[in-house]
Amino acid sequence: MSIRLEDKQRAFAELSSIKSNLAARGWFPATSGNLSIRIGEFQPEAFTFAVTASGKDKSVSTPEDFLIVNEKGQPTDATGLKPSAETLIHCEIYRLTGAGAIFHVHTVFNNLISELYGEQGTIPVKGVELIKGFNIWEEDAEIQIPVLPNYAEIPRIAELVEGAIVPRIPGIVLRNHGIYAWGANAFEAKRHLEAFEFLFEYVYRSHLLHK
Template sequence: MSHAVITLEEKQRAYAQLHEVKALFSQRNWFAGTSGNLSVRVGDFSPEQFQFAITASGKDKSQQTPEDFLLVDQSGKPSEPTSLKPSAETLIHCEIYRLTGCGAIFHVHTVFNNVISEWFWDRKSVPVDGVELIKGLGNWEEEAHIDIPIVSNFADIPRIVPEITERLQHDIPGIMLRKHGIYAWGKNAFEAKRHLEAFEFIFEYVYRWELLNRSR
């Protein structure tokens, strides 16, 4: 399948958005030890054909360089000549785009999301009740209850994908990987960032609340 043409302007816009989010998240220490990856979709979308800009694999994401991003297609292959290697987790981005048609996906490893994912692993989801920041996930119900899904983590990334296909919830813009991190998405970079920040607030809240209650 040939790739749809992405204009230089579209590509530069996507790279500029990734650059900005990457610099901001790195100030928050959200890219420890080269972890994390970010992507923004470009051009037209159908579940069978799309392209996105994604962070190159294994880079120190606290550094901003001219070689930070590349364009890939729906199968995760570079869609233009490049010496850069796409994120090792590109296939997870491909599957989330295919299932949701979203515009941006951000993935970070934090101590809070790692601890919480293990804490609730026996029920395979994190229950959250009535926390105001649930509204940051786009759910404006009074005293909303949500369950944030957690899937298995494997070193072999293609093994993770079927569980994402099975467990992704269309009303919850994120999914956790056990003792690994969170993937959050949105219709654009602004919304994906808001969702990720809301999730991380919720994880810290759940962590502190559980600790408080256990020590009583």
């Protein structure tokens, strides 16, 4: 599948703008985090996306921040850049959901809450307005956000993604690691990410309050 130059440039520009925005909140400490936006047509067995290069300081912008990979996470063009070490997780989320963008960040709140509920495997959230950020509109809604173990080998995590995805919850948490949030496009993925982070902080503080 060949990618039009203008589509690639648009995806890179959009990733760059979101990267700066999330970096300003301190959501990429110590080079952590990765972002991707899908480009062009989607078939579960054939798709392409722009992804952050591995190990970069995500709080600065350079001409070497992003590259294009295929559904196996392999670069589509000759490049010296290495795709994110966690590209396989993006591949699996795209394959299963057909999403348009996936954003991954490490924050203190998503780490703390993942540890609190890691053993039980889901983070319960009930009756908080920002659940509507996921397009869930029922009153006093209750959701369960999936938590996966943080294995050292990314393929081992990737193979658990299919069993963990819950249709109406656009995210997965890795225990003591961070969140992957996705959406139909970058706007939606960012809204979902912000809603998750708000809810994690809420649940964590609420836990302390009621101790």
